[in-house]
Amino acid sequence: MNILVVLRMIPDSAGELQLAEDGRGIDREWLDFQLNDFDDHALEEAILLKEAGGATVTAVAIGEGANRVLQMAAARGADEVIALQAEDDAMISSRTIAATIAATARDKSADLILCGVQSTEDVFGQLAPYVGAMLDWPHVSGTNRVVADGAGLRVTQERGAGVAVTYEMTLPAVLGVQTASKAPRYVSGSKLREASKTPIGRAALEPSGFERSAEIRELRLPAQGGSGEDLGNDAENVADRLVTILAVNGLTANGLARK
Amino acid sequence: MTGWRARHYVSALANAPKAARFDRPMRRLEGVATAIGLHRKMLRKPLAGVLHAIIFISFFVLFTATIEAFGSRLFPGFSLTPVGGETWIAILQDTFAVLMLVGVGLALYQRYVLRPARFKGSSGSDAAIIYVLIVLIVASLLFEAAARILGGADGSWRPVASVLAGLLGRAGVPAQETQEICYWLHVGAILAFLVYIPGSKHRHMFLAAPNIYFRNLEPRGTAPAVPRERENPGVDTLAQFDWKQQLDLLSCTECGRCQAVCPAYAAGLPLSPKMLITDMRDALAAGPSAPPLVGGIISEATLWACTTCRACMEECPVEIEHLPKIIDMRRHLVDEGRVSPGLQDALSNLTRLGNSMGKPSKMRARWTGELGFPVKDARSEPVDVLWFVGDYASYDPRVQEITRKVAELLSAAGVDFGILFDAERNSGNDVRRAGEEGLFETLAQSNIDAIGECTFNRIMTTDPHSLNALKNDYRHFGAAFEVLHYTALLAELIKAGKLDLVAVDGGKVTYHDPCYLGRYNGGFDAPRDLIRAAGYTLHDMPRCRENSFCCGAGGGRIWQGDDGVTERPSENRIREALSLGDIDYFVVACPKDKVMYTAAIDALGVADKLKVLDIAELLVPRTPPPREPVTSGVDII
Ligand code: SF4
Numbered sequence: 001m002n003i004l005v006v007l008r009m010i011p012d013s014a015g016e017l018q019l020a021e022d023g024r025g026i027d028r029e030w031l032d033f034q035l036n037d038f039d040d041h042a043l044e045e046a047i048l049l050k051e052a053g054g055a056t057v058t059a060v061a062i063g064e065g066a067n068r069v070l071q072m073a074a075a076r077g078a079d080e081v082i083a084l085q086a087e088d089d090a091m092i093s094s095r096t097i098a099a100t101i102a103a104t105a106r107d108k109s110a111d112l113i114l115c116g117v118q119s120t121e122d123v124f125g126q127l128a129p130y131v132g133a134m135l136d137w138p139h140v141s142g143t144n145r146v147v148a149d150g151a152g153l154r155v156t157q158e159r160g161a162g163v164a165v166t167y168e169m170t171l172p173a174v175l176g177v178q179t180a181s182k183a184p185r186y187v188s189g190s191k192l193r194e195a196s197k198t199p200i201g202r203a204a205l206e207p208s209g210f211e212r213s214a215e216i217r218e219l220r221l222p223a224q225g226g227s228g229e230d231l232g233n234d235a236e237n238v239a240d241r242l243v244t245i246l247a248v249n250g251l252t253a254n255g256l257a258r259k
Numbered sequence: 260m261t262g263w264r265a266r267h268y269v270s271a272l273a274n275a276p277k278a279a280r281f282d283r284p285m286r287r288l289e290g291v292a293t294a295i296g297l298h299r300k301m302l303r304k305p306l307a308g309v310l311h312a313i314i315f316i317s318f319f320v321l322f323t324a325t326i327e328a329f330g331s332r333l334f335p336g337f338s339l340t341p342v343g344g345e346t347w348i349a350i351l352q353d354t355f356a357v358l359m360l361v362g363v364g365l366a367l368y369q370r371y372v373l374r375p376a377r378f379k380g381s382s383g384s385d386a387a388i389i390y391v392l393i394v395l396i397v398a399s400l401l402f403e404a405a406a407r408i409l410g411g412a413d414g415s416w417r418p419v420a421s422v423l424a425g426l427l428g429r430a431g432v433p434a435q436e437t438q439e440i441c442y443w444l445h446v447g448a449i450l451a452f453l454v455y456i457p458g459s460k461h462r463h464m465f466l467a468a469p470n471i472y473f474r475n476l477e478p479r480g481t482a483p484a485v486p487r488e489r490e491n492p493g494v495d496t497l498a499q500f501d502w503k504q505q506l507d508l509l510s511c512t513e514c515g516r517c518q519a520v521c522p523a524y525a526a527g528l529p530l531s532p533k534m535l536i537t538d539m540r541d542a543l544a545a546g547p548s549a550p551p552l553v554g555g556i557i558s559e560a561t562l563w564a565c566t567t568c569r570a571c572m573e574e575c576p577v578e579i580e581h582l583p584k585i586i587d588m589r590r591h592l593v594d595e596g597r598v599s600p601g602l603q604d605a606l607s608n609l610t611r612l613g614n615s616m617g618k619p620s621k622m623r624a625r626w627t628g629e630l631g632f633p634v635k636d637a638r639s640e641p642v643d644v645l646w647f648v649g650d651y652a653s654y655d656p657r658v659q660e661i662t663r664k665v666a667e668l669l670s671a672a673g674v675d676f677g678i679l680f681d682a683e684r685n686s687g688n689d690v691r692r693a694g695e696e697g698l699f700e701t702l703a704q705s706n707i708d709a710i711g712e713c714t715f716n717r718i719m720t721t722d723p724h725s726l727n728a729l730k731n732d733y734r735h736f737g738a739a740f741e742v743l744h745y746t747a748l749l750a751e752l753i754k755a756g757k758l759d760l761v762a763v764d765g766g767k768v769t770y771h772d773p774c775y776l777g778r779y780n781g782g783f784d785a786p787r788d789l790i791r792a793a794g795y796t797l798h799d800m801p802r803c804r805e806n807s808f809c810c811g812a813g814g815g816r817i818w819q820g821d822d823g824v825t826e827r828p829s830e831n832r833i834r835e836a837l838s839l840g841d842i843d844y845f846v847v848a849c850p851k852d853k854v855m856y857t858a859a860i861d862a863l864g865v866a867d868k869l870k871v872l873d874i875a876e877l878l879v880p881r882t883p884p885p886r887e888p889v890t891s892g893v894d895i896i
């Protein structure tokens with residue numbers, strides 16, 4: 001099995017987001033970037049498949065900090081790592097990523113592509129279906145268990161309310177991973193240091209060939225409305241304020257009793 | 260036979276990796292002399308110390324009797340009489356035989372009547388067999404002498420034996436035969452004793468001195484580096500431990516002193532430092548048939564329970580090193596990725612962002628925003644004091660208030676200081692002790708590089724953990740900084756008359772010695788001086804200074820869950836403070852402590868009785884902080 005994993009770097013949500021000057025994007029210059037969590041699970045699933053029955057895993061990363069994440073992927077067991085060259089300061093659309101991944105998959109004769117089910121820059125989870133469509137391969141998203149089964153796969157997809165569906169798929173295929181069969185493992189610093197010597201391949205982005213169907217006009221930070229109140233971050237005062245507010249609104253035990 | 264019984268151990272030690280423990284012989288001998296000659300650590304427990312000293316001295320005196328017993332029959336004509344064997348040596352033997360019995364009596368009283376909890380898990384039969392053998396040896400010795408006196412020998416130098424001779428005479432036993440029986444009883448018991456020793460904890464009679472001699476003389480705060488010749492960072496078989504670590508296992512006396520002070524053990528976690536040692540010792544004896552070390556003989560839960568407080572090592576009378584073993588085995592777990600989810604989160608955050616909280620580096624210096632004056636960026640201008648702030652003091656909103664207090668105090672005292680802003684990373688102290696050596700190296704190197712870019716005279720830390728790493732662990736990379744804790748700097752400023760305090764008529768307070776400030780780095784007095792200088796009366800808890808009881812946060816414990824904890828160490832400690840009576844404040848000198856103990860007080864519901872304050876919060880400078888830090892009067896080189 002030849003597995004290709006997509007690793008997308010996304011802005012760290014713990015950081016402070018600021019708008020770009022044109023108001024049509026976020027200012028990416030001062031942001032920290034981190035690996036999309038779902039992609040981390042996709043990588044783990046790929047490594048688990050490799051450990052269970054043998055496979056070659058190629059990790060392709062895109063965005064700022066890609067090299068660091070690729071070293072981590074190598075330390076976890078990826079056989080080949082490739083960084084996609086992109087302009088750092090722009091968000092890359094899932095269509096473009098999909099076209100590039102499809103091309104890389106052909107190039108590497110991959111027969112299974114794993115990526116995270118969604119990311120903060122792909123909230124609709126379009127990447128996996130796009131790649132599937134471009135390659136004309138079957139696709140399942142929202143997986144939480146993937147097991148190699150003869151020449152194919154048994155893929156479990158999570159649906160709401162505790163319902164899960166298991167598909168039997170033949171390869172090639174594209175999967176949007178929600179959670180890996182096991183939580184992503186920890187890689188120790190010494191393994192990371194060893195992996196820092198892994199050569200990182202380069203590849204250029206492929207144009208998607210699609211017309212742009214829509215454009216962002218304006219982004220806005222959430223406005224501070226009159227309905228909320230910032231109580232600060234000092235636990236003692238916050239607690240006091242909270243109790244007072246509840247009492248004033250008759251929501252404490254005493255208050256309720258009075259009502 | 261004794262040699263046969265010791266063969267496993269001898270071959271294990273002979274094949275073990277090397278350890279550099281042969282330097283500084285005079286200092287090593289001196290340590291042996293105080294530890295054994297003065298029973299320094301033993302006497303911390305008065306009854307046990309005294310009874311052990313009695314048995315110990317008696318043992319040496321009675322050894323002369325052993326020499327006589329064997330010498331007289333092996334070499335015809337051998338006798339100690341010419342050097343006083345029948346005069347002063349005789350009276351010494353006579354007296355110390357009785358003292359030995361007194362010592363054993365006290366030991367029996369301690370073990371079977373007082374029954375201290377520290378013996379829980381120690382081998383009871385081992386102790387009992389030894390008591391019986393000693394009593395047998397001493398009794399046969401006395402009765403043999405008595406029988407000799409009965410047979411006409413001079414009893415004037417053996418008063419006790421003479422009394423016994425009288426008793427024997429009245430009982431009408433035959434002198435010659437009794438003497439012969441007692442002699443063989445004596446010799447037989449001694450031989451049994453010798454044969455028994457190699458398989459028992461009484462090996463310590465021979466191994467305590469060498470184990471103390473070969474003790475670690477490096478600074479307490481330096482965790483042992485991974486030896487270059489080791490393939491993986493960790494240890495997962497006993498044979499990978501160097502010979503000193505293995506000798507440790509054989510030297511344990513099962514006294515349980517380590518267990519009695521262990522916060523993890525007290526918290527109900529599956530870790531007893533004593534059993535950690537004895538379990539590995541038994542596995543060493545079992546040889547290849549023993550189960551795997553990590554996860555087998557020593558469970559993962561045991562390894563993760565340790566707070567690295569170092570109380571066990573401080574207490575151990577034979578200088579056994581528990582922590583290097585725990586850290587080495589943790590290194591193995593980390594290398595295999597076997598870490599709890601909490602720890603994994605923290606370590607991943609540290610890898611990614613350089614702090615355990617998962618906050619961006621750019622927010623590290625945010626606490627300076629609410630300060631009335633700007634803080635210098637030590638990367639761009641020279642400073643006298645480079646302040647290494649630390650994660651909790653920088654990011655935790657509960658601690659930032661204290662961080663600002665410290666800044667104000669420094670400013671009031673006219674100290675020229677600066678910080679590293681977003682170039683600071685977690686010091687790696689607890690990362691290293693959690694077994695993550697690779698990440699520790701990355702963090703340390705990054706800090707050393709950042710510090711190397713600055714011009715300064717000294718480094719000050721808020722956090723005792725950072726203090727320890729910068730001062731001791733960074734030596735590993737050849738970085739020798741002068742590092743001091745903020746309490747030391749503030750005490751120095753007060754003494755030099757640079758910091759003038761408004762002394763209040765404060766109430767009674769108690770003070771908690773943080774492990775990494777006190778036990779690890781000897782910072783006991785500066786915090787106490789500050790408390791007094793601020794006008795408060797200090798009332799120490801029973802467990803203070805070297806014997807301080809850990810808050811439970813160290814060594815990466817703060818990143819792990821509380822599963823299996825029956826009583827949190829921090830709550831145990833707050834109870835101790837409450838038992839002092841009328842204490843107003845529980846004073847701390849470590850950012851983590853403010854967090855840990857405030858939570859403990861809330862959990863115990865005693866917020867009305869006790870409040871946690873950092874030392875910095877007690878100190879009120881007389882001059883209000885100026886808008887700009889004063890830079891005069893400080894030489895910058
Ligand atoms: S270092 Fe502290 S927690 Fe760890 S075993 Fe020793 S006494 Fe227990």
Ligand code: SF4
Pocket residue numbers: 510511512513514515516517518532533536574575576577578579
């Ligand atoms: S390790 Fe030291 S303190 Fe602990 S039981 Fe053994 S000898 Fe006593």
